[in-house]
Amino acid sequence: GQNIDQPTEMTATEGAIVQINCTYQTSGFNGLFWYQQHAGEAPTFLSYNVLDGLEEKGRFSSFLSRSKGYSYLLLKELQMKDSASYLCAVDQTGANNLFFGTGTRLTVIP
Amino acid sequence: GAVVSQHPSRVICKSGTSVKIECRSLDFQATTMFWYRQFPKQSLMLMATSNEGSKATYEQGVEKDKFLINHASLTLSTLTVTSAHPEDSSFYICSARDQLRPGYTFGSGTRLTVV
Numbered sequence: 385g386q387n388i389d390q391p392t393e394m395t396a397t398e399g400a401i402v403q404i405n406c407t408y409q410t411s412g413f414n415g416l417f418w419y420q421q422h423a424g425e426a427p428t429f430l431s432y433n434v435l436d437g438l439e440e441k442g443r444f445s446s447f448l449s450r451s452k453g454y455s456y457l458l459l460k461e462l463q464m465k466d467s468a469s470y471l472c473a474v475d476q477t478g479a480n481n482l483f484f485g486t487g488t489r490l491t492v493i494p
Numbered sequence: 495g496a497v498v499s500q501h502p503s504r505v506i507c508k509s510g511t512s513v514k515i516e517c518r519s520l521d522f523q524a525t526t527m528f529w530y531r532q533f534p535k536q537s538l539m540l541m542a543t544s545n546e547g548s549k550a551t552y553e554q555g556v557e558k559d560k561f562l563i564n565h566a567s568l569t570l571s572t573l574t575v576t577s578a579h580p581e582d583s584s585f586y587i588c589s590a591r592d593q594l595r596p597g598y599t600f601g602s603g604t605r606l607t608v609v
Contacts, residue, residue, distance in 0.1 A: 417597055426500075426587050426600040427538070471537060481528050482589075482598055486537045 386410040388485035390472050395491045396462055404457045404488045406472030414475040417482065418446050418457045421469045430457070430470075459490075467492045496592040497521055500601025507578055507608055514574045515604045517588030523568035524590035528598070529561075532585040544571040578608040 387409045396402040408416070415434040419427035433439055433448035433455060445458040457470055469489045473482040497520040507513050517527055525546045530538040542563055543551040550563035562574040571590075575582055588601040 415596070419600075424585075424603075424605070426603040429597040429599070432596040481540055481543060483540075484537045489535075 386474065386476060386483045388472055388474060388483060390470075390485040390488045392486065393489045393491070395493060396459075398462055398464060398492055398494050400462050401458065401460050402462060402490065404459075404470050404472075404490065406455045406457070406485055408453050408455070408472070408474050408485075410453075410474050410476045410483065412476050413450060416446075416448055416455050417473045417475065418444075418455075419471040419473060421471055421487070423468075427471055462492050464492050464494070466490065496595050496597075496599045498588065498590050498599045498601040500588055500604060502604060503602055504605045505607070507606070509579055509608055510577055512574055512576045513578055513606060514572055515586055515588075515606075517571045517573070517590070517601050519569045519590045519592075519599075522590075522592040522594070524571075524592075525568060527565060527571040527588055527590045529563065529571075529573050530587045530589065532587060532603075538587060541573075544573075575606065578606070580608045582606065583608045 389407045417432050418430040420430050421427040431446035438447045443460045448455045469487040471487045472485040499518045501516050527544040529541045531541050532538050540553050541556045544563045544565040546565045552558045565571040585603050587603045589598045591598045
């Protein structure tokens with residue numbers, strides 16, 4: 385089986401930094417993805433981690449610790465347009481699809 | 495690259511009718527596509543895995559006779575919601591994986607409203 389946990393909601397201030405955590409328990413692991421989803425739209429790919437460590441891509445960074453079953457998405461210099469849901473998803477070995485967490489709804493306030 | 499096109503984006507249908515949703519990979523071939531359903535303020539739930547040239551694999555609790563999936567080519571999968579009821583109203587999203595790139599690409603989604 386699999387279990388992926390994220391906080392349900394977070395609020396942060398424009399210009400600030402926010403960290404969204406994700407913990408997972410899966411019977412196999414083939415990588416972890418972060419997606420951004422605006423209301424009423426499909427998810428868009430943000431990052432992919434398969435090895436331990438930090439992956440940086442502009443204002444967004446993602447970290448993975450496989451031994452701890454833990455990842456986080458770091459958003460810097462927050463903008464109002466970053467208000468969205470952020471989905472943590474695990475690519476489980478042999479499953480050939482993604483298992484999604486419940487998503488974290490981030491609200492950026494002025 | 496890795497674009498997935500999904501149509502229609504919105505559909506309203508009467509209870510008891512059927513609705514077909516198309517999912518196309520535009521610049522890559524996808525032997526496997528995935529169909530998700532998302533209810534308001536909830537995450538994506540995998541409904542079924544569509545396999546080119548063979549039967550789809552359905553997740554537990556998803557009625558295969560109600561949600562018909564056809565994957566007749568390497569670039570097209572269709573989901574038909576048969577005898578739709580108001581409780582089938584949801585956001586349906588397909589995805590596919592380009593083997594040359596990390597990640598799964600999602601279609602733009604279909605908002606189905608059954609009245």
